[in-house]
Amino acid sequence: MPDPDAKKKGEAPLVKKGKAQTLSGKMAVAYATHRGSGEDQNAQLERFGQVMYGVLRKMTSDPDAATVTVQTLGQILEPPLTDKDLGAFLARLSERAKGGDHKNALLPVQEDGTLTAEASDGVVKDVLGGTAKSPDKNAAVSVSVRNATGTEDNTEKARVVLLNGGFTFRDAGTAGAAEASSEVVYADAADKENATEVAKTLGLSADAVSKGKTSANARVSVVLGQDYQPGS
Structure with a gap:
């Protein structure tokens, strides 16, 4: 690793190639940030x-x-x-x-720094080693939203509405292709009422609610289709 304070090219590297080296503070910073x-x-x-x-x-x-x-x-x-x-x-x-019980893992984030729904599931399973659960039964219901409307800013509109409705918003990214109908899915029977309330908050029909598999980091998962009308 080159010395960031070097005044001429070709000067001796600050950190030389090799294993099991002890680095000074300056060397460690250079190695970590170069x-x-x-x-x-x-x-x-x-x-x-x-x-x-x-x-x-x-x-x-x-x-x-x-x-x-x-x-x-x-x-x-x-x-x-x-x-x-x-x-x-x-x-x-x-x-x-x-004790050997600590490790680092790279998170597969998108350009905006968020995780896709698939990546979130992988992080929960492979990095956290289990299933994401709400730490408090009285905590705000977490809702993941995947935008399949074909209109990019609908994600932000849905986020504002859900936050104002008292829910926790999780961005599940944008679908590669638009879908005609919206879906609101809950995995636990106890969340059926929450899913119905989510649909109502978003102005979606109660028929859009069904039981199924949700995102690992949310109790209710939503796919916004072209039938979603912001402000309805």
Whole structure:
């Protein structure tokens, strides 16, 4: 990996090729962030994951000591977690990494950063190792929406309507070809009423509701067809 601060071409690389190397902070950053000419971004992301794994293995497993490390670094300007919470979280991850129970996985996201319905199912099964379930029975019902109307902005219109209706929206992407009729599917019999309410919220007929297989990250799955009329 070249030294980003090198003033001339041809200077010695900052990170030399080879296995089982110990990297300084500057070397680790260069290794994790460098992307060679014509190199696929996934290769760079793989290196980033390797560096994070190495950092976690070097991190202390003691929550208090990890908190001191976070505070000493002082690199997080607007942290979503307190120093103490982040320290405790990193300490637990460190213990996992040292025990061989931590791994990195690349998520197959689209250009807009979202997962397709198929990819979501694969992530839940292969990465999370199970079935996605709502952590709270009183939590908002999650609804995945696949746009098969042939009109791109109908996804956003459906999202706004569902959020205003108190549902959690999951984008299941856009179908390759338009479909004439919409579908609202629920997998659990307990969600039949929720699916009916989703159909009503979207202005769809109750006949569009049926029991079947839903997306892994949603309790109700919707395919918007050409019969969907935003604002109805």
